[in-house]
Amino acid sequence: DSCHVLVCGGAGYIGAHAAYALAHQGFEVSVLDNLSTGHREALRWGRWVAADLLKPDTLDAAFERPVDAVMHFAARSLVGESVAAPYDYYRHNVVGSLNLLQAMQRHGVGRLVFSSTAAVYGEPDSASIGEAHRTDPINPYGASKLMVERMLADAAQAYGLRSVSLRYFNAAGAAAHAGIGESHYPETHLIPNVLRAALGEAQALQVFGDDYDTVDGTCVRDYIHVLDLADAHIRALRWLDTTPGAHRFNLGNGQGFSVLQVIRAAEAIAGRRIPYSVAPRRAGDPPVLVAASDAARSLLGWVPRYTRLEDIIDSAWQWHSAPAF
Ligand code: UDP
Numbered sequence: 001d002s003c004h005v006l007v008c009g010g011a012g013y014i015g016a017h018a019a020y021a022l023a024h025q026g027f028e029v030s031v032l033d034n035l036s037t038g039h040r041e042a043l044r045w046g047r048w049v050a051a052d053l054l055k056p057d058t059l060d061a062a063f064e065r066p067v068d069a070v071m072h073f074a075a076r077s078l079v080g081e082s083v084a085a086p087y088d089y090y091r092h093n094v095v096g097s098l099n100l101l102q103a104m105q106r107h108g109v110g111r112l113v114f115s116s117t118a119a120v121y122g123e124p125d126s127a128s129i130g131e132a133h134r135t136d137p138i139n140p141y142g143a144s145k146l147m148v149e150r151m152l153a154d155a156a157q158a159y160g161l162r163s164v165s166l167r168y169f170n171a172a173g174a175a176a177h178a179g180i181g182e183s184h185y186p187e188t189h190l191i192p193n194v195l196r197a198a199l200g201e202a203q204a205l206q207v208f209g210d211d212y213d214t215v216d217g218t219c220v221r222d223y224i225h226v227l228d229l230a231d232a233h234i235r236a237l238r239w240l241d242t243t244p245g246a247h248r249f250n251l252g253n254g255q256g257f258s259v260l261q262v263i264r265a266a267e268a269i270a271g272r273r274i275p276y277s278v279a280p281r282r283a284g285d286p287p288v289l290v291a292a293s294d295a296a297r298s299l300l301g302w303v304p305r306y307t308r309l310e311d312i313i314d315s316a317w318q319w320h321s322a323p324a325f
Helices: 013-024 056-063 079-084 086-106 140-159 190-198 226-240 259-270 294-300 309-321
Strands: 004-008 028-032 047-049 069-072 111-117 162-168 170-172 205-208 223-225 246-251 276-279
Touching (some): 004 013, 069 226, 111 140, 162 226, 226 246, 226 294
Parallel strands (some): 028 047
16 A cells, blocks of 8 residues: 655655655655745656645545655745745745645644745854754744744644654755756856856856854855755654654764865866855854754665766766756
């Protein structure tokens, strides 16, 4: 008997990779997506339900075939944009998630894996962050995700909803062999911008701030491959079969790389120089975010396979050199 998973936001970057991984592991997949930021070309696994989380009465269609569990990726996810337009972030991410949770409740669905973020921590006070670190987001994006985590804790208490919130550090890479990769409009993420600059496609690359208190003055992030994230979601889903409650796990490699280190690694892979200029700091950016992911490793048995920055950038380079969309 196959397990039917509803992937909300399955036409987006991380959601599409999760849909791919689920289908390849024999799950039955449905994708709920309104294509507001997702891609029609990424809808390659399972059936598609064109519903909108902000229109609650469109959601029931996704549950017509009984759903065993939900993975929820559908959200606005740009730190800078969230600082400029906080109401948008609270509406899409908080209200949208609440509508989804209520639809799950109407249809008796009791398991959820939720896309959360390292941005819930704000400015960390240690070099590497575990789940016990204080949460104090410094931008509305992180705040909106933390609010949903709180709703999930309350829902576990009141309704017995089982959930895992996965706090991603910096998702990167692609499954180019499966025809999917990272494609945002506008693109704001570092690795795609660096690779598009290498291809001469983007305007000159800007490095946002070189006066942070870090190894070379540029921000340090923990880059984790999108297929390793997908794998963690499936492990979390299986773990919830036997585990009640609301849980939180960090997902990262545990190693930080500066913006300049990413540019250097990309230059080696692309085999060309990548010009950049230094621009002012971007609002809402903490200097360093590096994960301690021991809990996901020990409790979920999660072992990231793409641990080298070179391998992550190489897989992104394969996609960006010949993107399918
Ligand atoms: N960054 C940059 N230039 C860009 C895009 C990003 O210098 O064109 C920096 C950004 O300021 C941050 C890091 O790269 O310090 C990672 O940013 P990204 O948007 O990829 O992910 P975030 O950490 O915001 O989730």
